[in-house]
Amino acid sequence: MRAxxxxxxxxxxxxxTLAVVLPFMLSGSTLTTAxxxxxxxxxxxxxxxxxxxxxxxxxxxxxFLAVGAYTGAKLGQDKDLSALIWIPAAGLIAAVFGAIVxxxxxxxxxxxxxxxxxxxxxxxQHVWANADGLTGGPQGxxxxxVQLGGFDFSPGKQLVVGSVTIDSTGLYYYLALLLLAGATLxxxxxxxxxxxxxxIAVREREAAALVMGVDVGRTKVxxxxxxxxxxxxxxxxxxxxxxxxxxxxxxxxxxxxYIAAIIIGGLGTTAGPLLGSIVIFALPSLLxxxxxxxxxxTGGVSVGTLSTIVYGLLIVxxxxxxxxxxxxxxxxxxxxxxNRTRTSPVSPHLPEEALT
Numbered sequence: 010m011r012a013x014x015x016x017x018x019x020x021x022x023x024x025x026t027l028a029v030v031l032p033f034m035l036s037g038s039t040l041t042t043a044x045x046x047x048x049x050x051x052x053x054x055x056x057x058x059x060x061x062x063x064x065x066x067x068x069x070x071x072x073f074l075a076v077g078a079y080t081g082a083k084l085g086q087d088k089d090l091s092a093l094i095w096i097p098a099a100g101l102i103a104a105v106f107g108a109i110v111x112x113x114x115x116x117x118x119x120x121x122x123x124x125x126x127x128x129x130x131x132x133x134q135h136v137w138a139n140a141d142g143l144t145g146g147p148q149g150x151x152x153x154x155v156q157l158g159g160f161d162f163s164p165g166k167q168l169v170v171g172s173v174t175i176d177s178t179g180l181y182y183y184l185a186l187l188l189l190a191g192a193t194l195x196x197x198x199x200x201x202x203x204x205x206x207x208x209i210a211v212r213e214r215e216a217a218a219l220v221m222g223v224d225v226g227r228t229k230v231x232x233x234x235x236x237x238x239x240x241x242x243x244x245x246x247x248x249x250x251x252x253x254x255x256x257x258x259x260x261x262x263x264x265x266x267y268i269a270a271i272i273i274g275g276l277g278t279t280a281g282p283l284l285g286s287i288v289i290f291a292l293p294s295l296l297x298x299x300x301x302x303x304x305x306x307t308g309g310v311s312v313g314t315l316s317t318i319v320y321g322l323l324i325v326x327x328x329x330x331x332x333x334x335x336x337x338x339x340x341x342x343x344x345x346x347x348n349r350t351r352t353s354p355v356s357p358h359l360p361e362e363a364l365t
Contacts, residue, residue, distance in 0.1 A: 028186055032179040040178050042294045047185040048247050049290045053270045053282035054192045055239025060268070061277035062205060063232035064212030065114050069126030070240055070267045072133040075259035076103045077241030078152065078248030079143055085153035085249070092155040096245050103241025104234045111233030115226045118215075130261050137256030149255035152248040155184065164252065181250045188246070189283070192239050197279045199235075208232055209277075262317065266290070269320045273327050275336030284335045288323070292316050 032040055052074060059065050077099035084095035113125050137144045144150055155162040160180060168175045175183070199205040207228045210218035219225055248254050266289050274285025296312045296319075331337045 032175065032182055033173075037176075037178065038294070040182060042291050044178055044182040044185060044250060045247075046286050046290045047182060047189050048243055048250060049267070049270065050283045050286040051185065051189050051192050051246070052240045052243035053267055053274070053286050054189070054196050055236040055243070056267050057271045057274075057277065057282045058196055058199065058208070058239075059232045059236035061271055061275075061281065062200065062212065063208040063229060065229060065232060066119065066123040067126040067233075067236070068123050068261065068264045068268070069110065069129040069133075070236070071259045071261065071263040072126075072129045073103045073107060073237040073240035074244030074247065074263065075133055075137060075256075076106050076237075077244030078254065078259075079137070080241065081245030081248055082150060082152045083143060085245075086151065092153075092157055092249075095153070096155075096242060099245035100238040100242040103244070104238035107233040107235075107237025108230060110237070111230035112226075114229045114233065127261065130259075130264060133259065134256055137259060144256055147256060149253060151253050152251065154252065155181070155246075155249055157184075162249070181246070185246055185250075188242060192242075193279060193283070196282075200279070204228070204231060212277075265320065269324050271334075273323050273334050275334030276332065278333065278336040281334055281336050288335075289320065292319060 031043060035043060052070065055073075056067065056070050059067055080099040080102045081095045084090045084098055085092060110126065110129060114122055117125060138147050140146075154164070154177075160168060162177050162180045162184070164177050166177050166180075168180060200209075207218065207223045208231075210221060210223050211225055211228050215225055218228075270285030270289040271282055272285070273288050274283065275281030293312050293316050296315055327334050331341075333340070
């Protein structure tokens, strides 16, 4: 067990080191993609608590991202408040909306719950398109850059530490990485806590959870609140990093991308949201590098269309072949390696006793 823990700690230390030095190894466009991946993984972690832990299907994640983004815009730009206020406030306001939507899961579940949360996205898009004072209407609005004391994340700004220079994209990457680390640690701790075990019990069989004394209603609402809060923080950071967004960006497709991320990464696992986000949110940039795809506006299959097709294929493939996603594939690979290592080769020479 100690050797196993030592290997796990060594792997974790290596991954943390890689994550820290990654900005200095990537080009500008690739670092931008990596930043989107890390920001997306924060919201994916929240959805994993709701769907992976508690088993509640939600197609409304884009709504909570939008709530966080516009909360950040209102407080950070219109009210000129510090990011130390508007980023947590974005999570808090989104959590309030999660507490409003959460009780719907007490009356319906499964497909019916998915349809209700789908309706939340459509209602939200209507509101965002008509609330000009908040969202800028269909034309969209600008979002504030993060400012934390002497750290200015505005485009073109740089942080110089000795001989090291970090641009605004790198600053957003490190801030998102810090928030993702906190979200992942929280999700990991939650899984082993009493509340986390209650969520898993509700996911496995609601009637049995009731018999064991689990407050199913409170557990479902708590899962919605946690999921919405992390989505709100991610949305605020996402809007700030984009610096400009239109209401149509908070669409059903965005919600489907997050569902695809947690399915592909591994439902109910700690590392799944990050692994799935790497696949989903880096996919468009990867597809753009393919030589046979036409350029935007020249006709044919666009990158966006192809990305949507790939999302669907990956969801089907993992649900059928490996429900635990990439984490499950990794576990299978480790088991295969262990089995091969433990199996000693058969000697081609028979012992003398076998010949008598």
